[in-house]
Amino acid sequence: MHKRSLFEQVGLLGRAAIDVIEALGRSALFLMHATFGRSGAGGGFQLLVKQIHSIGVLSLPIIVVSGLFIGMVLALQGYNILVSYGSEQAVGQLVALTLLRELGPVVTGLLFAGRAGSALTAEIGNMKSTEQLSSLEMIGVDPLKYIIAPRLWAGFLSMPLLAAIFNVVGIWGAAMVAVDWLGVYDGSFWASMQSSVDLYDDVVNGAIKSIAFAFVVTWIAVFQGYDCEPTSEGIGRATTRTVVYASLAVLGLDFILTALMFGDN
């Protein structure tokens, strides 16, 4: 086995850094070209509706089921802790703040990356490997605008709505467990939620987080598909990269946004 000299190792490190910067530059140009400008092929609205269906509507089952169970678990765990302090009526507050500020946007972002992000990467990668993207170019249609742009916009629009649905279903699941099963007085459950949730601090900040996650996850997913090596192995690797990068981006960005939004409280 060839042992690399220090110079070679530094060289490799430099090469890797250049590759990362190059990929970032490519993805920024890609985003700019895809986001601005019309498709030129017409039918932009129908393309957008079709993509909202495949990205947003088809992600609903996993979002609804996950939201329901996470809300139920939160209520159960929260109740078990709060009951020892005689504060079980605050479980509504706990669930609502946890979901709106953190779990709603973050878990939706992670699920969206796994369900819709991986599907987007695989679909676009497959179009690349079967030369459908090249074929569009040769027909005189820019694939960035015809294929990528509707998917980007569909992702930007769908994920915040999915996060809102996740929150609503989660709170409903929590109410089922806390009120209907564990016997927390429903007036206290809802009143504690109503008095503690602030429209700007909690609802708007949560929505801003979900919009930021939607942007990052969809961008990563479509770029990985478009930039992948056009082979079945290449598509597989790109799909894995989408889930890993998007999940890490969601978690990292969540910390930054939380620090900015709630850091000085």
Add this chain to the structure above:
Amino acid sequence: MSDSNDYAVTLKGVSFKRGSRSIFNNVDIRIPRGKVTGIMGPSGCGKTTLLRLIAAQLRPESGEVWVNGHNLPQLSRSELFEMRKEMGVLFQSGALFTDLDVFENVAFPLRVHTKLPDEMVRDIVLMKLQAVGLRGAIDLMPDELSGGMKRRVALARAIALDPQILMYDEPFVGQDPIAMGVLVRLIRLLNDALGITSIVVSHDLAETASIADYLYVVGDGQVLGEGTPEDLMNSKNPRVTQFMKGLPDGPVPFHFPAPDYRNDLLGRR
């Protein structure tokens, strides 16, 4: 001026690299207008890359790629998309849009680039499909077609806007003898009937030579030989002769470079 009239495509001093590997080094190619020109060479020599350079899907490191009087590397992205309406490409896989049926695949370029009424689009699509013998398959989805049928539908789509230049990327690969015969006939027929310029990139010698008016043999990043099929069959260039006659050993060796066989067997590597 006469050059641009006589030749639909002209590559002047084109060099292209992938990473540090040189694919083409100062290559000059001229594609005569209205003829079928074959670009041949062994697998992996960069034939498809050459096609993508002509279609401006790749930019050369240096050199000029003139198509119908335009130097493509100098065009803006939007000018390039406009220019491509004059070209059609038949990709190796057919590259049909998998979510559209045969009719919509062929109608796609017409819907995108024209404002023709639906009845007229339908008539044109039927005519194009009739030309490739697949009018009866109008309602089928791409996954219901055989490989040969996919290429014929893709051909109908490529000629939907009546391009001036039609490029074929390995059109005969993986085709049964009947489908191959159909494609060979169609390429020649469409070229003559529509008066277009056809560029066939292929390593299938017999089929390409049978329809080409002019041939280029490329390899080692250069043009190894050019001329009519007869000229190339009688070429004295050993690389061209090896390729045209399908000889297993020659300038392109049968053996991949390896250490001495005897030493290797005796473990003295």
